[in-house]
Amino acid sequence: MLSDLNESYHSINGALAESRHIFIDNGLNRVIGSQGRDNSTSNRKISILETGLGTGLNCLLTIIEALKYPQYQFLYTAIELYPVTQEELRMLNYITITGDEYLSLFNKIHAVPWGCCSEILPNFYLNKIRSDIKELKSPDIATNPDVVYFDAFSPNIQPELWSSEIFKGIFSVMNPGSILVTYSSRGAVKSALRDAGFVVKRVKGPVGKRHITVAQRD
Numbered sequence: 001m002l003s004d005l006n007e008s009y010h011s012i013n014g015a016l017a018e019s020r021h022i023f024i025d026n027g028l029n030r031v032i033g034s035q036g037r038d039n040s041t042s043n044r045k046i047s048i049l050e051t052g053l054g055t056g057l058n059c060l061l062t063i064i065e066a067l068k069y070p071q072y073q074f075l076y077t078a079i080e081l082y083p084v085t086q087e088e089l090r091m092l093n094y095i096t097i098t099g100d101e102y103l104s105l106f107n108k109i110h111a112v113p114w115g116c117c118s119e120i121l122p123n124f125y126l127n128k129i130r131s132d133i134k135e136l137k138s139p140d141i142a143t144n145p146d147v148v149y150f151d152a153f154s155p156n157i158q159p160e161l162w163s164s165e166i167f168k169g170i171f172s173v174m175n176p177g178s179i180l181v182t183y184s185s186r187g188a189v190k191s192a193l194r195d196a197g198f199v200v201k202r203v204k205g206p207v208g209k210r211h212i213t214v215a216q217r218d
């Protein structure tokens with residue numbers, strides 16, 4: 001973790017609702033919705049790439065969502081340069097909010113070794129990669145994601161991660177029609193995304209935040 005940047009990951013209070021709104025409702029479920037929610041077709045695949053696994057909250061919410069879609073195989077690739085420590089994990093209280101039944105899933109996320117792909121559920125595989133977001137253009141890191149959760153620290157804290165160079169790298173490994181979703185709707189971020197080739201739109205944000213950004217690779 002970038003403890004020296006003194007950035008708290010989320011305000012715990014709104015963290016779950018925020019993450020659900022941004023990454024699940026406007027990321028994952030947009031993609032699933034665009035494919036049709038037909039439960040009868042099995043063996044569908046969805047590939048998710050997260051930049052900044054952090055505490056694993058977005059990953060946990062996606063696993064909870066995967067329970068609703070047994071017809072899909074989920075492959076979740078998470079990039080993180082500064083993994084959270086066991087001590088930091090113990091201090092989190094997500095489980096008291098999401099419910100005890102998810103504790104084992106949460107623990108499974110953090111038990112997956114770095115550099116490995118492991119089964120979390122029969123339809124959910126997690127691949128944890130300890131690497132720099134700046135290396136994302138390398139095709140051996142990202143696997144043609146259908147949806148990218150871009151969850152780096154804010155442009156104020158790490159402006160170098162919100163550049164058109166970084167977005168071009170991500171764009172180059174994305175599937176046509178796939179989307180990148182992020183919490184920032186700052187003008188400079190949207191223009192860097194456009195420079196990288198994305199079609200960008202802002203959508204309604206979670207409580208307390210007017211807009212977020214959804215960018216599509218056409």
Ligand SMILES: C[S@@+](CC[C@H](N)C(=O)[O-])C[C@H]1O[C@@H](n2cnc3c(N)ncnc32)[C@H](O)[C@@H]1O
Nearest residue numbers: 052053054055056057058081082132133151153
């Ligand atoms: C806003 S937090 C992500 C929160 C996380 N998605 C969650 O659900 O808890 C940003 C994350 O990006 C990671 N990070 C910062 N710089 C990075 C870099 N250059 N490459 C990869 N990860 C980075 C941080 O360590 C942190 O975990």
